[in-house]
Amino acid sequence: QRRAAVAAVSGPGATSDGHAVPLLANIGGVGDVAAAVQAGAEGVGLFRTEFLFLDDHKQAPSVEVQQEAYRQVLEAFPEGRVVVRVLDAGADKPLDFLTPAEEPNPALGVRGLRTLLDHPEVLAGQLTALARAADGLSVRLEVMAPMVADRADAAQFAAACQAAGLPAKVGAMVEIPSAALRAGALLREVDFLSLGTNDLAQYTFAADRQTGSLARLQDPWQPALLDLVHAAAQAAQTRGKSCGVCGEAAADPLLACVLTGLGVTSLSMSPTAIPRVRATLAQYTLAACQEAARAALAADTPQEAREAVKGVLGVA
Numbered sequence: 001q002r003r004a005a006v007a008a009v010s011g012p013g014a015t016s017d018g019h020a021v022p023l024l025a026n027i028g029g030v031g032d033v034a035a036a037v038q039a040g041a042e043g044v045g046l047f048r049t050e051f052l053f054l055d056d057h058k059q060a061p062s063v064e065v066q067q068e069a070y071r072q073v074l075e076a077f078p079e080g081r082v083v084v085r086v087l088d089a090g091a092d093k094p095l096d097f098l099t100p101a102e103e104p105n106p107a108l109g110v111r112g113l114r115t116l117l118d119h120p121e122v123l124a125g126q127l128t129a130l131a132r133a134a135d136g137l138s139v140r141l142e143v144m145a146p147m148v149a150d151r152a153d154a155a156q157f158a159a160a161c162q163a164a165g166l167p168a169k170v171g172a173m174v175e176i177p178s179a180a181l182r183a184g185a186l187l188r189e190v191d192f193l194s195l196g197t198n199d200l201a202q203y204t205f206a207a208d209r210q211t212g213s214l215a216r217l218q219d220p221w222q223p224a225l226l227d228l229v230h231a232a233a234q235a236a237q238t239r240g241k242s243c244g245v246c247g248e249a250a251a252d253p254l255l256a257c258v259l260t261g262l263g264v265t266s267l268s269m270s271p272t273a274i275p276r277v278r279a280t281l282a283q284y285t286l287a288a289c290q291e292a293a294r295a296a297l298a299a300d301t302p303q304e305a306r307e308a309v310k311g312v313l314g315v316a
C-alpha cells in the first residue's frame, strides 16, 4: 500500500505490479515543455506542429525556423522520447496555402496526411528540419502522420521518412475506423501506432467534434470506440509493436486503466492530467485493468461501461 502511494506521486507510469505504461505529454510548442517536465512526463507523446504554420497563412515556415523550434523541444527530453506529429492541416485547422478553399465536407476532405501527400515539398521540409534538429541528440525521436486511412497512406508516409533520412521510428495515427480495423496492415509499413481518440470518436459516430450538442457521441467511454481501440492495440501486441493513445481519453484516470487493460502501451495527455493518471494507475494490477477492460467492452452504453469498471476496480 505504501509503495503504491510513493509510486503514485512521482516516477514513471506503471500499474501496481510494475507493468510499465509510459505517461507522456501532449504539447503544442516549446511553451508547453516546462509544464510537461514539471508534471514528470516521460517525454512527449504528441507534439502538435500546427502552431508553427499558423503564423504565416501564405507559406510554410523555412526549414531553419522549424529546425530551431523542434530542437528546443527535443533538447528538453535528453533521456526521453518525443513523438512529433507532422502537420495536421485541414478541417478544423485550415491553412490558406494548403487547404482547398471550397470543400463540401472539410472533415471528410483533404486534411492531415492527405494535405501533405498533395504538397510533398511541405512534408519533405518538415522531415528534413526534424532530421537536422535531432542530429547529435540522444533523445528518442519518433515521427507520426495524422489521418492515416489505409496501408497505402502508411506506405507513402514511411517512404517519405526514409527519403528524408530520418533517424526515427515512423508511426501512423489511428483516427479513422478503417485504420483501427486494419491496424495490422498499417503495421506492415510503420513501426508504431498512436490512437487519436478525439478524431476516432468523430469518425466512428459521424459526430462533429466541434458540435457541443453531440457530446454524448464524443464520449470516449462509448463501447464502439473501445472496440476499435482494442482492435488496434491487439494488432500491435501480436506484432510486438507499440500502440499508444494521445487523445483526450488518456486523461481520464479510470479510462486510462481500461486502455491499459485493452493493451495500449503508453498514454499521452495534457501535462496537468498526468499526476492523477499516474496515481490511479499505480493502484491497480495489470490483471485488474484487463478485467476492467473486459467489463467495459461488455457494456452497451458509456454509462454502463463506467459503472461496470467502477464495480471491478472498487471505486465508489
Ligand code: PEP
Binding pocket: 046, 048, 088, 175, 195, 196, 197, 198, 199, 200, 246, 247, 248
Ligand atoms: C485526436 O484526434 O485524438 C488527436 C490527438 O489529434 P487532434 O486532437 O490534434 O486532432
Ligand code: MG
Binding pocket: 146, 175, 196, 198, 199
Ligand atoms: Mg486528430
